[in-house]
Ligand SMILES: Nc1ncnc2c1ncn2[C@@H]1O[C@H](COP(=O)(O)OP(=O)(O)OP(=O)(O)O)[C@@H](O)[C@H]1O
């Protein structure tokens with residue numbers, strides 16, 4: 411792991427549990443995320459990955475345990491969710507850009523209306539970020555005029571322009587055509603190299619291996635295995651993780667056969 | 671005979687137009703109040719709070735199950751009797767049509783808000799917008815666009831329903847027509863004229879609504 415052992419975690423989850431009515435979706439989650447660390451969460455569909463991310467910025471509230479974000483205790487009644495969300499960026503599977511606003515207004519909404527920054531300052535940063543993801547020429551376009559991959563890169567910029575301390579990514583390439591996946595993953599990889607603290611849910615195994623400092627494997631609402639990517643992918647400890655990875659390798663071999 | 675009809679029409683026109691203006695005033699006020707109130711009412715219905723939901727439900731059912739005419743009578747004759755509140759027939763007409771219009775536009779607005787994907791709220795919240803800001807910058811502008819065509823349909827219904835207010839003594843266009851008929855006996859000509867007026871008011875709106883419906887999707 412890359413973090414310095416003396417540093418204190420940005421996010422610390424202790425015994426977190428969450429249920430929807432009677433259905434338990436998360437249980438006994440213990441997790442510390444350190445500054446600059448890239449955590450990738452893997453797991454079968456429905457195991458609670460999205461819910462876990464959504465609990466971190468208060469889109470869902472936990473029923474048990476505690477979440478600490480830097481110095482703040484994040485309880486459901488915590489009055490400063492807005493302040494926390496400003497500092498935790500989130501990117502979604504289906505982008506969720508605001509369709510009635512131009513790209514640049516999508517990006518500036520948070521910095522101007524929530525953070526009350528000056529227009530000049532926010533605009534300069536927005537343009538710099540757009541430049542970095544190669545979409546400066548789309549600043550005045552509407553979301554519907556962009557491809558999925560472009561929309562997703564804009565969504566990343568929208569989150570980044572708030573200068574978050576942590577970025578959450580929930581299967582951000584799952585809705586994209588294969589040729590657009592790469593352009594989005596490259597942006598994320600670049601972010602990771604620049605030292606952004608990231609928590610990523612993904613089904614792209616190659617990307618997970620390349621970007622992660624640490625892999626968490628979830629099943630039925632619990633983290634059942636964690637480790638560095640090399641050891642996780644080469645020798646998973648639990649049967650569940652083995653079977654999960656097996657499925658991906660099988661699909662890879664199908665692809666191989668098709669090519670032949 | 672031909673000439674006589676035309677002459678009569680010209681003679682009665684000022685009175686008919688006066689009635690028409692009254693009709694339009696009632697419709698305009700009601701449409702304005704319905705729109706403002708309806709948007710708020712629709713937004714309130716999307717908030718999940720039990721007491722609030724019961725309250726809005728109750729209000730909605732009052733206007734769904736009781737005819738407008740009965741409401742007009744109730745407000746015009748009942749309010750002075752039971753509550754000692756006296757309103758002019760014009761005010762009663764605007765009040766009832768607005769209260770009814772609020773439920774109608776409210777339903778339109780609720781549908782529009784609910785048709786906006788949950789992801790829009792999630793995305794808005796995740797950049798730190800407060801609830802008010804979320805409605806103001808994200809949900810409301812999108813809902814408004816979707817609301818326009820069905821709202822216009824409600825507006826034409828409000829215009830048509832103003833004709834009921836004749837029964838609580840508003841001298842709107844139908845009443846004006848009746849007065850002329852009583853005086854002259856030219857029922858067909860005058861009713862034909864009313865027919866034409868309503869058509870002239872409502873048909874363009876209905877065409878507009880259909881056009882917008884196509885262009886917005
Ligand atoms: N708002 C909700 N109300 C009720 N149940 C929910 C809600 N959101 C999620 N769930 C349930 O919680 C469980 C975990 O869902 P979650 O979306 O976190 O899974 P996931 O790991 O992200 O799955 P996927 O890989 O398919 O995205 C699922 O069984 C789901 O049905």
Ligand SMILES: [Mg+2]
Nearest residue numbers: 459460461581
């Ligand atoms: Mg998910």
